Amino acid sequence: MAYYILKRLLAMIPTLLGVAVLIFLLLRVVPGDVVEARYLTQGSQFQSQDLMDLERKKLGLDQPLWKQFTSWMAGIARLDFGLSMWTGAPITEEIKLRFALSLQLAIMASLIAQVLAIPLGILAAVKQDTWVDYAVRVFSIAGLATPSFWLGILMILTMLIVFKWIPPMVFTPLWVNPWENLAQLIWPALAVGYRYSAVGTRMMRSAMLEVLREDYIRTARAKGLWLKLILARHALKNAILPVLTVMSLEFAFLLGGLVVTEQVFNLNGLGMLFVEAISHRDYTLTQALVMLVATFFLFVNFFVDIAYAWIDPRIRYR
Amino acid sequence: MAVTPQTVDELTRAAPRARWISAIVDFVRQRPLGAIGAAIILLMTAMAVTAGLIAPYNPLENDYAAMLSPPGAEHWLGTDAHGRDVLTRILYGSRTALMVGLGASLLGAIFGSLIGVASAYFGGRVDLIVQRIMDVFFAFPVIILALAVVAVLGTGAGNVMLAIATPMVPRCARVVRSSALAVREMPYIDAARASGFGHRRIILRHMLPNVMAPILIMATAFLGEAILLEASLSFLGLGVQEPTAAWGLMLRGAAVEFAESAPWMAIFPGLAISLGVFGFNLFGDSLRDALDPRLRTQ
Numbered sequence: 219m220a221y222y223i224l225k226r227l228l229a230m231i232p233t234l235l236g237v238a239v240l241i242f243l244l245l246r247v248v249p250g251d252v253v254e255a256r257y258l259t260q261g262s263q264f265q266s267q268d269l270m271d272l273e274r275k276k277l278g279l280d281q282p283l284w285k286q287f288t289s290w291m292a293g294i295a296r297l298d299f300g301l302s303m304w305t306g307a308p309i310t311e312e313i314k315l316r317f318a319l320s321l322q323l324a325i326m327a328s329l330i331a332q333v334l335a336i337p338l339g340i341l342a343a344v345k346q347d348t349w350v351d352y353a354v355r356v357f358s359i360a361g362l363a364t365p366s367f368w369l370g371i372l373m374i375l376t377m378l379i380v381f382k383w384i385p386p387m388v389f390t391p392l393w394v395n396p397w398e399n400l401a402q403l404i405w406p407a408l409a410v411g412y413r414y415s416a417v418g419t420r421m422m423r424s425a426m427l428e429v430l431r432e433d434y435i436r437t438a439r440a441k442g443l444w445l446k447l448i449l450a451r452h453a454l455k456n457a458i459l460p461v462l463t464v465m466s467l468e469f470a471f472l473l474g475g476l477v478v479t480e481q482v483f484n485l486n487g488l489g490m491l492f493v494e495a496i497s498h499r500d501y502t503l504t505q506a507l508v509m510l511v512a513t514f515f516l517f518v519n520f521f522v523d524i525a526y527a528w529i530d531p532r533i534r535y536r
Numbered sequence: 537m538a539v540t541p542q543t544v545d546e547l548t549r550a551a552p553r554a555r556w557i558s559a560i561v562d563f564v565r566q567r568p569l570g571a572i573g574a575a576i577i578l579l580m581t582a583m584a585v586t587a588g589l590i591a592p593y594n595p596l597e598n599d600y601a602a603m604l605s606p607p608g609a610e611h612w613l614g615t616d617a618h619g620r621d622v623l624t625r626i627l628y629g630s631r632t633a634l635m636v637g638l639g640a641s642l643l644g645a646i647f648g649s650l651i652g653v654a655s656a657y658f659g660g661r662v663d664l665i666v667q668r669i670m671d672v673f674f675a676f677p678v679i680i681l682a683l684a685v686v687a688v689l690g691t692g693a694g695n696v697m698l699a700i701a702t703p704m705v706p707r708c709a710r711v712v713r714s715s716a717l718a719v720r721e722m723p724y725i726d727a728a729r730a731s732g733f734g735h736r737r738i739i740l741r742h743m744l745p746n747v748m749a750p751i752l753i754m755a756t757a758f759l760g761e762a763i764l765l766e767a768s769l770s771f772l773g774l775g776v777q778e779p780t781a782a783w784g785l786m787l788r789g790a791a792v793e794f795a796e797s798a799p800w801m802a803i804f805p806g807l808a809i810s811l812g813v814f815g816f817n818l819f820g821d822s823l824r825d826a827l828d829p830r831l832r833t834q
């Protein structure tokens with residue numbers, strides 16, 4: 219097991235290196251750079267070429283690509299992400315609060331998704347091919363089809379018209395004012411959670427259907443056990459693994475993938491920061507964000523695999 | 537009754553048509569949800585094709601006298617902040633959605649399945665390297681990857697199509713590869729190799745047709761998602777650009793700003809997105825059930 223863990227950790231390095239190379243090169247292909255972007259917003263396009271070159275030199279943009287890349291990598295190895303090219307502030311400072319917001323939103327959304335998905339999926343499987351099953355399936359496919367940003371707009375609209383109230387639009391960290399914080403984040407979490415519950419519901423249903431056909435379930439039924447007990451003790455345990463896998467992977471993507479929902483609810487999360495950083499051609503910040511999201515994804519993946527072996531004794535890794 | 541050439545002709549002609557109709561009837565009866573999905577897709581296609589004929593107004597014409605008018609006899613679904621008819625723009629928007637959706641999932645499926653099949657066919661080191669590269673793409677959230685491609689290529693319908701196809705390629709490649717690995721071990725592939733066929737011919741003519749079912753399933757599953765992604769990108773202002781009619785774009789800006797006084801601007805385009813994607817998902821699910829015997833309900 220220890221050997222497997224070590225192997226998996228080492229295998230992350232080439233993937234992360236690939237991510238680094240990819241985003242580094244992609245950014246350099248994007249037309250324009252941060253110096254141009256800055257002068258464009260200041261409205262003075264007639265800045266002298268010399269001034270702009272000086273600025274580039276200060277940011278290290280005049281260096282050959284391989285040098286820029288190696289110095290970035292050397293920084294990462296020391297866990298130093300450098301300064302934002304746009305604001306000049308340390309990137310860890312820029313990201314800190316937004317990371318807290320995105321992580322909290324991702325956790326809340328995936329909790330909501332699981333609370334919806336697991337009971338609904340079981341219900342649909344047990345009542346297979348009845349109207350209950352159809353209703354659950356339509357509910358979950360509708361969830362997949364509804365853009366969470368539109369759901370967000372509808373939520374805000376409903377609250378505005380019915381309750382004459384809109385959720386607070388300025389982010390308050392959980393540790394400052396939990397009530398204010400939850401009043402703001404519960405709505406985007408619901409909009410996103412509903413959508414992601416759909417994936418889980420469908421997975422839960424099909425996994426449950428498969429398990430319910432196993433011999434040991436028939437045996438349990440023949441013994442006259444209650445259906446509820448069979449479901450809770452025998453079926454759920456065996457069916458829930460793939461569901462948890464899928465939902466954890468979705469969770470990993472929620473961290474950086476909520477760009478549009480953040481826009482609707484005016485949340486300054488990692489997704490919006492990414493859009494801003496890219497439009498400013500802020501190479502260092504964009505790179506750091508992508509590396510953060512990718513590392514998070516790989517680690518969630520890693521923990522899911524380890525948890526698998528731990529929960530299911532039939533799985534052993536070499 | 538003597539069998540004349542004419543009756544033979546009639547018989548042979550009538551038979552396939554009847555079978556064709558009964559196949560549809562069977563589909564509707566066995567998979568009512570899939571049939572609803574197919575109906576929605578047909579409706580959306582009809583909207584896209586006939587938008588020019590049935591739309592009551594010009595989708596690009598501003599009518600400042602009728603700005604933000606509520607739904608009524610003149611404008612069934614109301615008008616937007618430029619006085620453009622919402623119904624007309626929804627009808628034309630189905631063109632954008634279908635074009636970008638079909639284009640992106642087709643591109644994603646073609647490149648994804650070629651990479652997947654080739655990776656499985658060559659195996660060994662090639663397979664290993666291709667899979668590691670795919671892993672890199674998997675570590676990006678879909679929308680982040682699409683946004684990065686848009687940043688490189690610029691906005692507009694064509695570029696958005698490419699941007700949406702990009703995250704789909706690795707996912708399709710992975711699924712197709714796992715099916716192609718089984719096909720590779722089939723005797724007919726050995727036979728083709730023994731006959732001295734080249735790699736390209738074996739991949740394209742012998743392996744690809746035999747993994748068509750998963751490709752088809754992936755492509756339909758992508759379609760709904762591609763439409764949703766296009767709407768998301770356009771909503772962010774990084775997809776299809778004004779004044780083109782696109783559903784996501786209609787929800788942007790004024791639709792949110794005037795949501796309280798003119799909610800029709802925010803409600804109807806979103807409804808169109810949801811309904812369209814819903815149709816593709818329903819149909820895709822039924823198609824998967826029908827094509828994948830392992831998932832068939834007993």
